[in-house]
Amino acid sequence: MTMGSRGVHRVMGIETEYGISVPSDPTMTAMQASGLVVNAYAQHHLPAAHQRAHWDYLPESPLRDARGFDMSRADADPSQLTDEDLSTANVILTNGARLYVDHAHPEYSAPECVTPREATLHDRAGMMIMAEAAQLASRTPGIPQISLYKNNTDNKGASYGCHENYLMARTTPFAEVVRLFTAFLVTRQVFTGAGRLGKGQEGKVLEFQLSQRADFFETEVGLETTIRRPIINTRDEPHADPEKSRRLHVITGDANLSDTATLLKLGSASLVLGMIEDGCLKSDDLSLDDPVSEMHRVSHDPSLKHQLRLTGGRLMSALEVQSVYLERAIAWVGPEPDPQTLEILRLWEFVITTLSGDPMNCGGVLDWVAKLRLLEGYRTRDGLTWDSPALQLIDLQYSDIRADKGLARRLEERGRLARLFSDDEVASAELSPPESTRAYFRGECMRRFPESVVAASWDSLVFDVPGHESLVRVPTLDPLRGTRAHVGSLLDGDPSLTVLLEALSADEG
Amino acid sequence: MPQQQHSSGSSRDNRDDDSAVPASAAPHVSVSGVDDLLDEIDSLLEDNAEAFVKSFVQKGGQ
Numbered sequence: 278m279t280m281g282s283r284g285v286h287r288v289m290g291i292e293t294e295y296g297i298s299v300p301s302d303p304t305m306t307a308m309q310a311s312g313l314v315v316n317a318y319a320q321h322h323l324p325a326a327h328q329r330a331h332w333d334y335l336p337e338s339p340l341r342d343a344r345g346f347d348m349s350r351a352d353a354d355p356s357q358l359t360d361e362d363l364s365t366a367n368v369i370l371t372n373g374a375r376l377y378v379d380h381a382h383p384e385y386s387a388p389e390c391v392t393p394r395e396a397t398l399h400d401r402a403g404m405m406i407m408a409e410a411a412q413l414a415s416r417t418p419g420i421p422q423i424s425l426y427k428n429n430t431d432n433k434g435a436s437y438g439c440h441e442n443y444l445m446a447r448t449t450p451f452a453e454v455v456r457l458f459t460a461f462l463v464t465r466q467v468f469t470g471a472g473r474l475g476k477g478q479e480g481k482v483l484e485f486q487l488s489q490r491a492d493f494f495e496t497e498v499g500l501e502t503t504i505r506r507p508i509i510n511t512r513d514e515p516h517a518d519p520e521k522s523r524r525l526h527v528i529t530g531d532a533n534l535s536d537t538a539t540l541l542k543l544g545s546a547s548l549v550l551g552m553i554e555d556g557c558l559k560s561d562d563l564s565l566d567d568p569v570s571e572m573h574r575v576s577h578d579p580s581l582k583h584q585l586r587l588t589g590g591r592l593m594s595a596l597e598v599q600s601v602y603l604e605r606a607i608a609w610v611g612p613e614p615d616p617q618t619l620e621i622l623r624l625w626e627f628v629i630t631t632l633s634g635d636p637m638n639c640g641g642v643l644d645w646v647a648k649l650r651l652l653e654g655y656r657t658r659d660g661l662t663w664d665s666p667a668l669q670l671i672d673l674q675y676s677d678i679r680a681d682k683g684l685a686r687r688l689e690e691r692g693r694l695a696r697l698f699s700d701d702e703v704a705s706a707e708l709s710p711p712e713s714t715r716a717y718f719r720g721e722c723m724r725r726f727p728e729s730v731v732a733a734s735w736d737s738l739v740f741d742v743p744g745h746e747s748l749v750r751v752p753t754l755d756p757l758r759g760t761r762a763h764v765g766s767l768l769d770g771d772p773s774l775t776v777l778l779e780a781l782s783a784d785e786g
Numbered sequence: 787m788p789q790q791q792h793s794s795g796s797s798r799d800n801r802d803d804d805s806a807v808p809a810s811a812a813p814h815v816s817v818s819g820v821d822d823l824l825d826e827i828d829s830l831l832e833d834n835a836e837a838f839v840k841s842f843v844q845k846g847g848q
Contacts, residue, residue, distance in 0.1 A: 294847040300838065307845050381845035430844075437847025502848040528848065654824050666836035673842055674831060682830055691823065 283555070283610045284618035285547045288444035288517075288714060288756045290389045291400045291539070293532050294382040294437040295407055296426035296676070307381035310414075310423050312363020314383045315376055317417060318410035319368040323727065332367050332375070333734035369733045371708055371724040373716030374403060376410070382437050383407060383425065388716030389735070389756050392617045393543035395711050398698050400539055402706035408678045427532045428471065428676035429489035432480030432669070436493040438502065439532035443525045443547060444517060444756065449554045454525065455498055455509050457553050460563040460587075461546070461602055462508055462529045463572045464595035466491060467581055468628050468639075469542045471531035472648035474663070474672040476577060483664040484577075485652065487645045489531045491576035497568050502528050508568055516735040517756050525550065529572075534676060534685035536697040537642040541628060544621030548606040557609050563598060564588040579649060581632060596633050603629060641695050647688055648675050718759030726774050742774055749778060 297314070299305045367377035373388030385403035390396040407425050415422045430436045445454075470487030473480070478492050486492075499507035508529055515524045527546065533539045552558045565571050566586040574583050575595045584592040593601075603625050610618055631638050639646040652668050655661060661668055677683035680690070688694035698706075710720030715735075722730055722738055731748060732739040740749045753759050767780055832838040 296842070296844050298842050298844075300832075300841060303841065380847060382847045426842075431842050432839075433843055435844040435846040437844065440848065503846055651823075651827070654821065655827075658821065658824055666839055667831070669839045670831055670835035671827070673839060682832075684827060684830070687826065687830065688823070691826075693823065 282615060283551060284615050285393050285544045285551075285621050286391050286615075286617065287547050287551070288389050288391055289393070289396050289543060289547060290387045290442050291396060291403075291439065291543070292384060292386040292442070293400065293403060293427065293439045294379055294384045295532075295678070296428050296431065296437065297382060298424050298426070299421050300424065301421045305421070308378060309363050311378040311381065311383040312366040313414045313417075313420060314407070314410045314423055314425070315366035315368065315378055316363070317414035318376060318406065319366070321413050323368060323370075331732045332369070332377070333732035333737050333739055369719065369723055369730070370406070371710070371720050372399070372402065372706060373710035373714075373720035373723075374399070374406075376406065383410070388710050388720065389714040390711045390716070391713040391757075393540050393547060393621060394617060394697070395713065396543050397536055397540045398702060398706050399711065401536060401698060401703050404678050405703055406707050408680070411678075424682075425678050426673065426676045427534055427678050428673070429532055430473065430475075430478075430480070430493070432473070432475045432672075434479045436478070436490060436506075438490075438528050439530050440502075441527040441530055441543065441546065443527065443550055444515070445523045445525050445550055446554050447519070447521055447523050449523075451511070451523075453553055453559075454550075456564060457558045457561065458549060459497065459508055459568050460565050460585075460598055461549050462527070463565060463568055463575055464585070464598040465542065465545065466531075466572075466575050467595050467599065467632055468538060468643055469530050469533065470576065470643075470645040471533055471538075471676070472645035472672070474652065474669055483669070485579055485649060485663070486576045487579060488576040490529060491572050494529065494569060494572050502526075508572060516754075518754055531644070532676070533644050534683075535642060535644045535647065535694055537624065537695050538644055540697060541621065541624050544617075545602070545606075545625050548610070548618070548621065549602055552605055552609050555609065558605060561601070561605070562588060563601065579636070579645070581636060596629055599625075599629055641693060644675075644685065647685065647694055648672065651675070651684060651688075712761035712765070714756050715753040715759035717761050718753060718764055721764075721768050725768070725771075729774050740774060740778065742778065744775070751778070751781065 297307050297310050299310050364378055369375055375386040377384055385407055387399040387403050390399055404427055411423050411425045414420055429439060466488045471489050473486050473489045474483060476482040476484050476486055493506050494508055495505045496507045498509045498511060499505060500511050502510060506528060510526045510528045512526045513523055515522045530542055564587060566588055571585045581596055582594060584594055586592060607622055614622065628639060636646055637650060640650045651671055655668060655671060675684040680686050685694060689696050710716045719733060719738060729740050730738060731741045736752060736754050738751045742749050
C-alpha cells in the first residue's frame, strides 16, 4: 500500500532466477551447479556459524525441530556435498536478502524496500553477488567454469522468472486489480522488455521481439508460476498481516540488465497500483479484448505500432495506453510530488516520448533497444541473416553477468548503457540492508548474531539464545517495523542478544 | 541532472520540466554508432557460437 502520500512509496522487492550453464561439463545438473554457486558464496563470506541459519519454512512447527537441522559444512569441499545439500543450499545474507537454489536455478530474493530506487539498487547488488558467487565456485579446484545469465529463457522452451512483489491494501477488490492492471502489464513491455531473438516458447522463428517472457503467458488470471503462466498471478502469501495486506506477485516482467528499466518497471507499477487502491482509475476502461494475444503481439512488434483492441472495439497502441496511465498518475500525485515520485514520472514521460519518436534513441536506457542496436550493428557489418548463430549468441551473451564477458556490462563500461549507482553504493548494498523495512532488523541480526540465528524467513527470526533452554522466535510480520528508525538506536548500542530480545519484548508490550 | 525538483503540475501541458531529461535517462550515454563497440565484442564472444547457443539448455523455473 502506498505510504501516506500519493506516490511511488510502498513495500516492494524483486526476486530473480538466473540462467545457469557449465559449458565444459554438460553432465553437471543445473541443480548441482546452482548449489555450488550458493554454497561458494556462503562459505567465503559468512562465518561458519552463519551457515546454520536456515529458512524458516515451518514457523508453526515446534521450535525444537529447528535444532539439529543444522550441519556445519564449512570444511566440506563443495564437490563432496551431496545433491541434497546442494538442492537445499540457502542462506540469509547480512543485507537481508535470501540467496538459494530454486529447483534448477540460483535465485536471489532481494530484501524488502520502500522505494523503486532502493529496490533497483538491491536488485543490482543481487546480480553482483551472483557474479561473485559464480566466480568463487569456479575457482574451487575441481569445479569447472559456471556461467550465470540474467535472462528468462533458453530459447528452447524453458522460462524462469524475475518476479516483482508489491504490498497492497487488502481492501482493494482483486477484481479491480485484474481489470485495471492487466493492460498496464501488457503494454509496459515497451520499456520492460529485455529483447529476445526468437519467437514462440521454443524460439523457432528467429525474429526479434521485445520481451523474453511474453510468449510464456497463456492465461489471464491464475495461481501457477511454472505452467500455464497467468498475466495476473493470484498467489496470496502476504508475509505480512493478511487482514491488512495482500502481496501482489507480478510474474510477467523480464529480468533487466538496465538499472533504468528496472527503476521504471517498479516505479510505474507502484504508481498504477496506488491509483487502483485509491479508486481513481475506476472510470477508466482499459480492458483488453484478448490480453494474452495482445501480450504476444505487443512483444512481437519492435516498431511499437501495433494497435491493441480494447473492450468495446477501441484501438490504441501500447505507448498510447501507457500515456493514459502516465497522465492519470501525474494528475493523481498532484502538484508537489516527492522527489522519488518525480523521478519516476519524468523518466516514464521521457521513455514514452522518446519511444514515440525514434525508439532507437532509448538505446542508453532500455535493454531491448540496446540489444537490438547491437544485433542490427552486427547484421549490417557482417551481412548476417537473423538465423545467424552469432546473433543468437549476442542475444544470450547480452545477459552474461560477468563484467568482462556480459555485453550489457560492457555497454555500461563504455557509457552506452546508463548506470544509476556507483560501485560503492552497490558494494554497500551487497552487505548492508535497506534501512526502511524489517530487512534492516533481519540483516543486522545476521551480521551481529550469526551464531545465534537458527532460522529466518521474511516474517520471522528464530534465535538460539545463550543460556536459554528453548529457542526464541521473533515474528516480523509488519514490514515497516524493525527499520533503522525503529531499532537502529537500540542496535547501535551493541546490545547482547539477550538484552536486545528483552528490549524488543518490552517494546511489544 | 534536473536543476531542481519542480512540481510536475497537474497535467502534462503545464509542466515546466518537459524539456528536462531525467537524471537517469540520458547523460553519459553515447548515441553514436556501434561500430567500434562491435570490434570489442568480436573479441569477447564465446567460441563456436552455434555449439554454445545449442548447449544453453535450461530447466523451467517460475
